[in-house]
Each structure stands twice: as structure tokens, then as C-alpha cells.
Amino acid sequence: MPAAAVHLELVFSRPETTLSVTRGAARLLADMGYAPLLEVCLPNGRRADVMALGRKGDIVICEVKSGIEDYRVDRKWPEYAPFCDAFFFAVAPEFPQDVLPQEPGLIVADGFGGAVVRDAPVLTLAPARRKALTVAFGRLGAMRLLRE
Numbered sequence: 001m002p003a004a005a006v007h008l009e010l011v012f013s014r015p016e017t018t019l020s021v022t023r024g025a026a027r028l029l030a031d032m033g034y035a036p037l038l039e040v041c042l043p044n045g046r047r048a049d050v051m052a053l054g055r056k057g058d059i060v061i062c063e064v065k066s067g068i069e070d071y072r073v074d075r076k077w078p079e080y081a082p083f084c085d086a087f088f089f090a091v092a093p094e095f096p097q098d099v100l101p102q103e104p105g106l107i108v109a110d111g112f113g114g115a116v117v118r119d120a121p122v123l124t125l126a127p128a129r130r131k132a133l134t135v136a137f138g139r140l141g142a143m144r145l146l147r148e
Contacts, residue, residue: 017066017092024109025050025062025090031113034060037141042083046076050090053137057130062090062107068099083133086120
């Protein structure tokens with residue numbers, strides 16, 4: 001008698017998807033030469049899911065979207081632009097990419113890494129803001145290391 005075919009489907013909860021995409025986006029940015037930090041509070045009170053500092057001082061922010069509902073209810077993403085040189089959405093491979101706006105960059109990621117699907121337009125931070133963000137980024141990273 002032939003064995004019955006078994007169909008397995010992986011289903012992730014929203015927190016698991018968020019963690020996986022965040023981890024993959026951070027790993028991708030690190031592979032690209034950036035130093036990423038997770039959950040960074042910005043001066044406007046928003047929290048960047050991933051913020052990364054490049055070798056030349058450029059700042060990238062990734063907003064992780066765990067699913068279509070997460071994207072539809074969260075319209076704060078334009079408020080990140082004044083605090084970075086490049087802004088990306090980071091989503092799981094199964095996320096329906098056509099619902100996302102075309103302006104930001106796009107990273108598709110899972111727990112192991114990611115890929116830039118669409119480059120982000122380059123924005124230029126004012127020098128004083130760049131310096132303040134870079135100092136705050138460095139201090140945050142150092143304080144987090146101290147707590148470990």
C-alpha cells in the first residue's frame with residue numbers, strides 16, 4: 001500500500017515573524033558593512049525596528065512588517081525619514097510586496113539573512129542631526145553592552 005502524501009506547512013505567529021525578519025534584516029545590514037542596533041528610540045518618540053550605522057557615517061532605518069495587517073494599521077513610517085539616509089521596509093518572503101509603497105527601499109528577510117529587493121532613495125541628513133544621531137547611536141550601543 002503506498003504511503004499517504006504528507007503536506008507540512010510552516011505557520012509563524014506574528015511575534016515569531018517579526019523576530020525572524022528583524023534578525024535577517026540586521027544580519028543583511030551587518031553583511032553590507034553596517035553596525036545594526038534593534039529597537040532604537042528616535043528623537044520624535046518613534047522607535048526604529050532596526051537602525052544601522054555605516055562605515056562612512058550613513059544611517060539606515062528598517063521598519064519591519066510582520067504581515068499585511070501590521071502594514072495597514074501602521075502609517076507612521078514617513079516619520080522615520082528625517083532620521084536616516086535610507087529607509088527600508090523589511091518583510092518576510094511570503095509578504096505581498098505589491099501592497100507596499102514604491103518610494104522606500106525593500107528588504108526581504110528571514111531568520112538567516114535577507115536581500116535588498118529594491119534600493120532605498122538616498123536622503124541626506126543635516127550635519128548637526130547626523131552628529132547628534134551618531135553620538136546617540138554610539139552611546140546606546142555602549143550602554144547595551146554594559147547591561148549584558
